[in-house]
Amino acid sequence: MARVTPESFHRELTVGEVAARSGVPVSTLHFYEQKGLIRSFRSQGNQRRYAREVLRRVAIIKVAQRTGIPLAEIRGVLSTLPEGRTPTAGDWSRLSAQWKAQLDERIARLTRLRDQLTDCIGCGCLSTAACPLRNPFDELSEQGAGPRLLDPS
Numbered sequence: 001m002a003r004v005t006p007e008s009f010h011r012e013l014t015v016g017e018v019a020a021r022s023g024v025p026v027s028t029l030h031f032y033e034q035k036g037l038i039r040s041f042r043s044q045g046n047q048r049r050y051a052r053e054v055l056r057r058v059a060i061i062k063v064a065q066r067t068g069i070p071l072a073e074i075r076g077v078l079s080t081l082p083e084g085r086t087p088t089a090g091d092w093s094r095l096s097a098q099w100k101a102q103l104d105e106r107i108a109r110l111t112r113l114r115d116q117l118t119d120c121i122g123c124g125c126l127s128t129a130a131c132p133l134r135n136p137f138d139e140l141s142e143q144g145a146g147p148r149l150l151d152p153s
Contacts, residue, residue: 012049015040022058029058037061037075039083053086060087060095068106069099 019026032038038057040048057078064074077095081087087095 012041012043012051013054015048015050018050018054018058021055022062024058024062032058032061035071035075037071037078056087060092064095064099067099067103069102073099 013021015026015029018024018029022029024032029038033040038050038054038061040050040054043049060078061071061074064077065071077098081091
């Protein structure tokens with residue numbers, strides 16, 4: 001691995017260097033770029049280059065993805081950051097605060113689902129009056145007998 005010097009610290013990174021440093025495959029970096037999550041520029045030799053700040057952006061993307069935040073939402077939040085500036089701890093605090101309520105709701109929803117699964121196992125068809133997941137209060141019974149939730153095609 002190359003030694004970091006003051007001169008090399010300000011040097012732009014190749015896509016391979018960003019992949020190696022971030023642990024993200026080159027194809028994923030290209031995908032992120034296509035989706036507007038990160039930005040590169042072309043060198044005089046028409047090779048893709050990245051500013052070092054892209055490493056912090058990729059780290060933010062990966063953390064957000066691990067928490068289940070969709071890429072479109074990540075892109076929207078990243079678009080609020082000044083272009084070309086390394087995201088700061090304050091930026092991360094602001095970004096993560098925007099996702100906290102959403103994550104708390106998802107956790108609560110999954111906890112309710114987990115707790116309701118035991119009651120559902122005995123049902124099988126998920127259409128009895130006791131099923132709170134797919135057919136609460138047996139609303140589908142009014143449509144007649146047979147499977148109502150299956151794709152008709």
